[in-house]
Amino acid sequence: MRLRALLETEALGLRLLGGEDELDRTVRGVMTTDLRDPSRYLSGGELVLTGLAWRRNSADSEPFVRILASAGVAGLAAGEAELGDIPDDLVSACVRNRLPLFAVNEDVAFATITEYVVRQVSGERAGDLAAVVDRHRRLMTSGPAGGGPDVVLDLLTTDLDLRAWVLSPTGRQIAGAGEPLAPGICAALASEHLAAVRTGRRGPHRISIQGITYSLFPIRGHGRGAGGPAAARDVRETVLSDWLLAVEADAGDWPAERLDLLQGVTQLIAVERDRRDAARTVRRRLAQEVLELVQTGAPPAEIAARLRVAAPVLLPGLGAAPHWQVVVARVDWENGDIPGGPVAQSLLEEILVDPSVSGPEPSDRIAVAHTGDEAIALVPLPSLSGDAGEDKGPDSALHADELLATVRDPLAAGLADDGRLTLGVSAAVHSAEGLRGALEEARHARRVAAARPGRVCAAGHHELASHVLLLPFVPDDVRRAFTARLLDPLRDYDRRHRAELIPTLEAFLDCDGSWTRCATRLHLHVNTLRYRVGRIEQLTARDLSRLEDKLDFFLALRMS
Numbered sequence: 011m012r013l014r015a016l017l018e019t020e021a022l023g024l025r026l027l028g029g030e031d032e033l034d035r036t037v038r039g040v041m042t043t044d045l046r047d048p049s050r051y052l053s054g055g056e057l058v059l060t061g062l063a064w065r066r067n068s069a070d071s072e073p074f075v076r077i078l079a080s081a082g083v084a085g086l087a088a089g090e091a092e093l094g095d096i097p098d099d100l101v102s103a104c105v106r107n108r109l110p111l112f113a114v115n116e117d118v119a120f121a122t123i124t125e126y127v128v129r130q131v132s133g134e135r136a137g138d139l140a141a142v143v144d145r146h147r148r149l150m151t152s153g154p155a156g157g158g159p160d161v162v163l164d165l166l167t168t169d170l171d172l173r174a175w176v177l178s179p180t181g182r183q184i185a186g187a188g189e190p191l192a193p194g195i196c197a198a199l200a201s202e203h204l205a206a207v208r209t210g211r212r213g214p215h216r217i218s219i220q221g222i223t224y225s226l227f228p229i230r231g232h233g234r235g236a237g238g239p240a241a242a243r244d245v246r247e248t249v250l251s252d253w254l255l256a257v258e259a260d261a262g263d264w265p266a267e268r269l270d271l272l273q274g275v276t277q278l279i280a281v282e283r284d285r286r287d288a289a290r291t292v293r294r295r296l297a298q299e300v301l302e303l304v305q306t307g308a309p310p311a312e313i314a315a316r317l318r319v320a321a322p323v324l325l326p327g328l329g330a331a332p333h334w335q336v337v338v339a340r341v342d343w344e345n346g347d348i349p350g351g352p353v354a355q356s357l358l359e360e361i362l363v364d365p366s367v368s369g370p371e372p373s374d375r376i377a378v379a380h381t382g383d384e385a386i387a388l389v390p391l392p393s394l395s396g397d398a399g400e401d402k403g404p405d406s407a408l409h410a411d412e413l414l415a416t417v418r419d420p421l422a423a424g425l426a427d428d429g430r431l432t433l434g435v436s437a438a439v440h441s442a443e444g445l446r447g448a449l450e451e452a453r454h455a456r457r458v459a460a461a462r463p464g465r466v467c468a469a470g471h472h473e474l475a476s477h478v479l480l481l482p483f484v485p486d487d488v489r490r491a492f493t494a495r496l497l498d499p500l501r502d503y504d505r506r507h508r509a510e511l512i513p514t515l516e517a518f519l520d521c522d523g524s525w526t527r528c529a530t531r532l533h534l535h536v537n538t539l540r541y542r543v544g545r546i547e548q549l550t551a552r553d554l555s556r557l558e559d560k561l562d563f564f565l566a567l568r569m570s
Contacts, residue, residue: 016123086110294377358378
């Protein structure tokens with residue numbers, strides 16, 4: 011389709027702000043984004059929809075537009091809901107870069123535009139697809155979410171007699187038509203889907219459970235459809251965050267038109283998935299700000315002030331949280347070539363939702379940040395209460411083993427033979443003063459979990475040795491003595507010989523004692539690494555094969 015067709019469709023309510031000479035450009039797809047740099051998700055020919063959340067000041071417009079123009083997008087449509095009139099600096103940047111710019115009326119949902127473009131680009135494939143899409147478009151006019159995935163699934167049931175469910179990668183039911191699936195069936199479907207994706211099998215994947223055949227379709231957000239820029243990305247970056255659509259039918263018997271229909275449905279659901287992912291941005295930012303304050307040793311009063319800002323977002327209507335917990339997760343890949351932080355962040359946002367609760371709403375009270383390969387969740391305990399407004403306090407605290415009880419099998423399938431998830435849970439704390447200790451507890455507990463066998467492991471604060479539990483709270487002079495006793499011999503040796511024992515120790519602990527990963531990270535031969543670790547053990551009279559000594563070194567490095 012041509013860009014000009016968008017203006018000719020009154021229901022879309024688009025207003026052209028610039029680029030009249032470029033309206034014959036071909037639109038090959040659509041993408042919604044508020045990333046400052048969405049280039050990795052662009053392949054050219056897209057109509058890009060944005061709510062302008064990436065724009066902080068006028069200087070941001072030119073770099074953003076230049077990225078879109080360089081990627082060869084067909085045009086840009088900016089929503090008026092956030093800022094009202096489209097900023098002049100964005101209009102000027104589009105004119106300079108010859109990028110057509112449309113204004114989207116605040117009453118028009120991005121999902122409506124996405125559905126229109128998908129339908130036009132795909133063509134009128136079959137009568138049933140046209141009926142479903144058209145009815146969904148009409149329902150979407152009532153609000154930006156268009157009723158959510160449940161509306162699409164209801165249409166599949168009423169129009170095509172297909173029962174379907176949307177599941178998270180852990181097997182939690184997000185939406186469904188009719189009776190919900192049993193938790194065991196959800197877990198089995200998620201496990202089969204993740205295993206099939208990791209082994210490279212072409213979809214839709216089929217599985218029979220209790221005599222019923224299900225067909226599984228991936229739901230990929232951020233323009234991650236087949237042929238898009240993510241097609242060349244490593245599957246490990248998305249396999250543990252993508253939703254899936256499970257349909258009670260054998261897709262092996264379907265004609266091409268029916269398969270196209272289901273692919274179109276997954277695209278419609280992906281719009282809602284992207285919207286909900288974007289809504290997590292504020293909570294992630296709050297978590298990052300609190301985390302940075304805690305890690306830099308900010309005064310408790312400053313941390314408490316930031317928590318007061320976070321409380322209305324994380325606990326709408328419930329006031330300040332009386333207790334908080336910290337959960338730390340880390341995803342490691344065998345070759346160390348894929349960043350684990352974003353994957354761990356997505357997993358924590360899912361794992362911390364009660365698996366018995368359907369829908370996405372519970373995750374709206376969970377804030378997760380990530381740094382390096384580590385993800386850190388700040389969890390207000392009332393978010394787990396059973397009745398609205400009920401404060402269970404520390405009695406509702408998270409327990410490490412319970413978090414993974416129902417999701418262990420699906421996650422193990424997604425991690426396959428080259429990935430590992432380790433998780434640590436702190437005790438509950440009731441004030442900002444306790445958050446630093448809670449973060450240390452959670453990190454130490456995660457290292458306890460890392461010392462265990464298995465692809466998915468967790469540990470809680472109660473499993474820590476007493477000295478590890480107490481060190482974060484001891485006076486500064488005791489901390490200094492503890493770190494000096496362990497690290498001063500290494501620092502002195504490094505000054506005399508430039509041996510880099512301290513960086514080697516940090517890397518060795520960060521790689522959980524893996525000789526291969528550590529040597530790769532430091533660009534060393536394994537024998538050289540073994541020599542350095544041997545020197546560290548000789549100078550300190552410690553044994554880095556023992557968990558207790560590893561934890562002591564880790565504490566000393568963190569407190570130094």
